[in-house]
Amino acid sequence: MKNKSNITRRQFVKNSSMAAFTLPYIVPSSVLSRQGKTSPNDKINLGIIGCGALGKANLRACLQDDGVELVAACDVWDKRLDPVVEQHKDTCTGYHDYRKMLEHPGLDAVIVATPAHWHALQAVAAAEAGVAVYLQKPMSMFPAESLAIRNAFRKHGTINQIGTQIHSGDHYRRMVELVRSGNLGDIATVRTFFVMNEAPDGIGSGNNRDTAPKGLDWQQWVGPARMQPFNPHLVKDAFYHCFWMDFSGGWTPGMAPHITDLPIWALDLGYPTEISAMGGRYIIRDDGDAYDNHEVIWQYPELTMTWMNSSTNSHGWAFQKADKDGVGYETGTRRRLGIYFHGANGTLITDYNSHILVPEGDRMAGMAAPAESIESSPGQELEWLEGIRSGQQPLCNADYHIKVDLPIQLSILSLKLGRSIKFDPETEKIVGDDIASQKAIPEYRSPWKFPSEYL
Numbered sequence: 001m002k003n004k005s006n007i008t009r010r011q012f013v014k015n016s017s018m019a020a021f022t023l024p025y026i027v028p029s030s031v032l033s034r035q036g037k038t039s040p041n042d043k044i045n046l047g048i049i050g051c052g053a054l055g056k057a058n059l060r061a062c063l064q065d066d067g068v069e070l071v072a073a074c075d076v077w078d079k080r081l082d083p084v085v086e087q088h089k090d091t092c093t094g095y096h097d098y099r100k101m102l103e104h105p106g107l108d109a110v111i112v113a114t115p116a117h118w119h120a121l122q123a124v125a126a127a128e129a130g131v132a133v134y135l136q137k138p139m140s141m142f143p144a145e146s147l148a149i150r151n152a153f154r155k156h157g158t159i160n161q162i163g164t165q166i167h168s169g170d171h172y173r174r175m176v177e178l179v180r181s182g183n184l185g186d187i188a189t190v191r192t193f194f195v196m197n198e199a200p201d202g203i204g205s206g207n208n209r210d211t212a213p214k215g216l217d218w219q220q221w222v223g224p225a226r227m228q229p230f231n232p233h234l235v236k237d238a239f240y241h242c243f244w245m246d247f248s249g250g251w252t253p254g255m256a257p258h259i260t261d262l263p264i265w266a267l268d269l270g271y272p273t274e275i276s277a278m279g280g281r282y283i284i285r286d287d288g289d290a291y292d293n294h295e296v297i298w299q300y301p302e303l304t305m306t307w308m309n310s311s312t313n314s315h316g317w318a319f320q321k322a323d324k325d326g327v328g329y330e331t332g333t334r335r336r337l338g339i340y341f342h343g344a345n346g347t348l349i350t351d352y353n354s355h356i357l358v359p360e361g362d363r364m365a366g367m368a369a370p371a372e373s374i375e376s377s378p379g380q381e382l383e384w385l386e387g388i389r390s391g392q393q394p395l396c397n398a399d400y401h402i403k404v405d406l407p408i409q410l411s412i413l414s415l416k417l418g419r420s421i422k423f424d425p426e427t428e429k430i431v432g433d434d435i436a437s438q439k440a441i442p443e444y445r446s447p448w449k450f451p452s453e454y455l
Contacts, residue, residue, distance in 0.1 A: 184343030243288030
């Protein structure tokens with residue numbers, strides 16, 4: 001067997017692509033350009049693309065590590081860029097063009113925390129630049145983007161982490177152990193949901209404007225997406241992106257990556273073979289255009305998983321807990337979410353931090369809670385930094401997370417087309433639907449071009 005130091009980049013990429021879902025894998029430092037720090041004392045020179053609230057939160061988490069230094073920041077809005085550069089003025093250079101930032105001397109790693117319509121282009125460009133990537137969710141907005149990002153990361157040996165922070169929490173680890181213990185029996189159905197009530201006004205109407213504020217390059221903000229008038233709500237933060245299809249794909253890509261992640265992890269699901277989605281914009285009338293209700297069925301070989309998203313009613317079933325006096329149901333509107341695992345022995349009802357077990361009669365009698373076996377994570381960002389130093393992929397790398405992201409993007413495509421989509425997990429292709437296959441690839445606004453070479 002060859003010594004690891006003699007493995008070429010081409011050999012590594014070939015070998016890793018043959019084992020698509022066997023990660024985490026070890027990336028020898030010899031095949032990495034500016035990744036794979038050889039000493040814990042080496043500084044990680046960090047950059048950030050997108051200096052909004054999410055990006056700054058990711059940055060704060062990374063800077064908990066004393067071995068990280070912010071050397072470059074990029075945003076198309078001076079209002080967001082300038083404070084970050086000023087705060088780190090001794091080390092940080094500001095950029096308005098991410099392509100220029102990726103040429104920054106000595107750059108090792110980059111946080112990509114821009115709106116979702118930019119993710120594919122910026123993640124691929126970062127991979128090509130040889131830097132490690134922390135990519136905020138949703139990973140993509142189209143099925144082809146999901147594959148292109150994953151393939152680019154594979155080709156360039158990119159240490160990467162997708163920003164589904166809940167994955168790093170201890171609660172999800174305990175739920176994975178519980179599901180895998182077998183206590184619930186065979187599981188044939190999983191139900192997931194996210195609800196809130198923004199009806200009927202949503203984010204309001206009549207806010208479109210002819211010009212953006214001074215210091216914001218609106219052409220560059222819109223980038224590859226369809227040009228639209230500037231709207232002050234759209235640029236507030238990621239919450240508001242989800243009211244526009246062109247900049248998010250709606251609330252399902254915005255929230256389902258956190259929620260469907262748990263069953264996909266716990267049950268080690270691959271890809272679904274058929275995806276059916278229905279819904280529409282029924283009640284909300286505002287400046288946005290996203291659906292306000294979305295229902296999805298993902299058919300796996302031996303399991304069905306469903307998704308419900310409503311922006312017009314926030315009823316939470318078992319999560320609509322009793323009021324403070326223990327009577328009735330909690331009243332009022334708020335965001336609620338949950339996951340139901342329906343097993344032959346019982347049902348597990350869980351969310352981000354609590355769970356309920358409902359046995360089927362006495363079928364779970366005497367069953368002990370499983371021992372803790374999955375180690376705690378230091379946090380999504382710090383886990384990524386550890387990976388940069390060790391050459392080992394974090395848990396939420398794109399080879400794992402594509403099993404979360406791609407089914408979501410296929411559900412949006414099914415909703416747009418108004419029909420079910422069949423999918424071949426082996427070839428990673430849509431089956432028997434040429435129009436769906438074409439629509440799975442985005443058409444970017446000129447001069448931006450989809451990186452089709454990664455398909």
